[in-house]
Amino acid sequence: MEKAVTHFILLGVISGLTKGVDLLPDGPLNAAVGGTVIFNTTLTPPEKPFLVVAWSVIINNTERPIITSTSSNITDPEYEGRITLYRSTGSLELRNLTLNDNGMYRVSIISDGGNQIKGSTKLKIFVPLSNIKVEVSSTDLVEFNSSVILLCFCSGSSLSFVWLNGSSEVTTNERVQLTDGNSTLTIFSVTHYDQGPYSCKVSNAVSEGTSDPVNLSISFGPENINLMLSPTQEYYVEGSNISLSCSAASRPPAQCQWFLNGVKLSDTGPELTLINIQESQSGNYSCRAFNNKTLRYQTSQPSAISVLALVSNVKVNITDLVEFNSSVSLFCSSSGSSLSFLWLNSSSEVIAIMTPVTPVTLQPLCYFCFHTKPFMFCPTERISGVNITSTDQTIEGNSVNLTCNGAGSDFTSEWMKDGSSLTLADNMTLYDENRVLSFLSLKKTDSGEYLCKISNAVSFDEAKYSMVVNYGPEDVQITGQSWINVGETLNLACSAASTPSASYTWSLNGIEISNNSAVFTKDMTELSDSGIYTCQALNNKTGRTSSAEHQLSVTEKAGGLSAGPIAGIVIASFLVVGGALGGGLYIYKKKINNTARPQNTEQDLHVYENTSVIYENTITP
Known part of the structure; x- marks a missing residue:
């Protein structure tokens, strides 16, 4: 008991002297649980030893001694075996650190000449981080339709979180949010560029680490569709072989359907081979890619294939004629396709003179008729x-x-x-x-x-x-309250651009709660109604869906009190008033008693004198 009293008296002496030059570097000093820290002073060993070296720590506004060294050392029991004092410089080593060692550390040193210098610095203790991992709300996502939440978990104290996409730091924008001290990453309306890999980098003042990477599976497309022909040429001869290939960026791979002049063919797959092609197969070929996960289509630009039959069996029919008495019709026939005809008289081209003609019944041929001068007519059929x-x-x-x-x-x-x-x-x-x-x-x-x-x-x-072009749904939106008190009525409305009009399905936190209504209403809300509301729109004609999400917080109503708490407040008020009256009566009676009794001024002065003596004896060398 005497040793402890001396320890506190010395601390009182030291703290009462004039402050000198700072002994310790600026803090805070950072250290890990279980580790070691050395409080190095800025002093060099003097010629004569210091008279006093004292260390203390302030924790929760309470100062407690660590060690006081004069001719002997007085160490607080809690620090026995955990400290080493380097008396020549006044430095202190503290080992086996715990979170309870957080605080402001102070040192006071009195030199052989009686001068005092002191310093202070702050020590912060951190739990090293461990067990870093990332959890994902879903890894099976659809581009533009899905949102995803990534959560970073880690053991440790005073943690800082940074998200990485590959080697690049993730930053926030209208689609990307960081919450909960950056430990939660939310991506709305994902695109296929958001697939990752994502990792979470965590650090504090004494350690750092990075989680294993996580990849997102995002279905997208089809897009950038391309149709290729082989060989490529302006015309193809009947009997040729032609290969067509269709490609598109898509996950999962798209299914391909082929069209000729807009009419669906029975052929499917990314390759279409035309063997021994005929003139009847001429036309505009196109392919349409379909993704059965995203339910989206994309159609290629058409590629024209012109198939021609070779010209053969050319002949002209003519009959015997009598000069000046006969007219003649020359008919040229040939096998082949897309034929052009040119008439020659010897080596000169025959030029026909066009004259108006009376409409007659359609005939399959145009006739060149020779009378006193040539003329031509082509009969026309009415539309x-x-x-x-x-x-x-x-x-x-x-x-x-x-x-x-x-x-x-x-x-x-x-x-x-x-x-x-x-x-x-x-x-x-x-x-x-x-x-x-x-x-x-x-x-x-x-x-x-x-x-x-x-x-x-x-x-x-x-x-x-x-x-009427059927489309959608698209631009799905939810309107309504974002927060609401328990017991109030919730009204959410969902809308989408769609022809014909879309049907709607509501879900809360992934669980379906309502069908076939654009409006979701609940009369008496509960705390369990908090969460993410999803509205999925469906177009029965296009077979496509799209969705939107809405965050709702349900809270207890503030400001209202039930009958029980009100009664408690009234009773407490009566007790306070009663206590005040009783206390006043007591003080009044006490004052009367004190007035009748003489004060012991001498005894009071004696107490102060004794206190002064204690300090005087302590300071005497």
């Missing part, structure tokens, strides 16, 4: 029975042909949309003498009323076709 037919379903992304059919000859075709001449967009082509309007990949803006007008020199006819 009739014009109609428009469509191929495939009018769904955004599909290939569709509008074909203008009609009877007649020598006609031209003209297309209009919504009452104006049709301007071809980048997804439209015309072929077969403008009879076929082909949409390579339908857009929602292609909806409208189409008119086909067929005309020739003697007549015309027209037909209309109203096309």
Whole structure:
């Protein structure tokens, strides 16, 4: 007991002297649990030993001694075996550190000449980090439709978190959020560029480490579709072999469907081989890639294949003639395709003079007739029975042909949309003498009323076709409260751009809670209603889905008290008032008693004098 009293008296003496030059470097000093720290002073060993070296620590605003060294050492029991004092410089080594060693450390030194110098520095103890791991809410994701949460877990204290995508640090933007001290990474509406690998780098003042990488599986595409022909040439001879290949960026790999002039073929797969091709197989070939995970399509630009039959068996039919008495019709026939004819008289080209003719019944040939002078006529059939037919379903992304059919000859075709001449967009082509309007990949803006007008020199006819492009759902949005009190009514509304209108399914934290309504309502909310609400929109026509998420927090209502707490407050108020009255009466009576009794001033002064004596005796060398 006497040793401890002396220890405290010496600390009191030292702390009461004038402060000198700082002995310790600026803090804080950082150290790990179980480790060692040395508080090095800035002093060099003096010629004569220091009279006093004293170390203490302030923890939770309470100062306690560590060691006081004069002619002997006084060590606090808690530090026995854990410290080494280097008395020549006043430095202190502290071992086997624990979290309880956090605090402000102070040293005071009195030299042989009686001068005192002192210093202080802060020590911070950290638990080294361990067991770093990353958990992912889901690794099976769909581009643009899915969101993902990555959680970083680690043991240790005062941790800092940094997320890495490969070797690059992840930064926040409108799709990427960091929360919970950066330990939680949330990515909304993922793209296939978000696949990772992701790792979590954790550090504190005494250690650092990085988790194992995590990759996300993100389904995307198809996109960047490409159609290749081999060999590539302007015309192909009947009997040739042609290979077509279709490729697209997609995960999982896309399924390929082939089309000729917008009409679906039975062939599937990324390769289409045409063997011994015939003239009837001429046309525009295209391929459509479909991803059965994302439910998305993409159609290639068409590639034209023109197949020609070789010219053969050319002959001219002629009969016996009498000069001045006969007329003649020359008929040239040949096998082959896409034929062009040129008439020669000896080596000179025959030039025909065009004259107006009266319409007659259509004949399959044009005649060159020679009388006193040459003339030519081509009979024309009137236009009739014009109609428009469509191929495939009018769904955004599909290939569709509008074909203008009609009877007649020598006609031209003209297309209009919504009452104006049709301007071809980048997804439209015309072929077969403008009879076929082909949409390579339908857009929602292609909806409208189409008119086909067929005309020739003697007549015309027209037909209309109203096309509605089914699309969506897209731009799914949820409106409603983000936070709400327990017991209040929750109203959330979901909307999406879609033709026809979408149907809706609601889920909370991944569990389905409602079907077939764009509005979700709950009259009496509970704390368990907090979480992420997901609205999934479905277009039954396109077969496609899209979703949106909404965060809701349900909290206890603040400010209201039930009857029980109110009664407790009233009772407590009465007790306080009663206590105050009783205390006042007691003080009044006490004052009267003290006035009647003389004060012991001498005894009080004696106490202070004794205290002064204690300090005087302590300071005397």
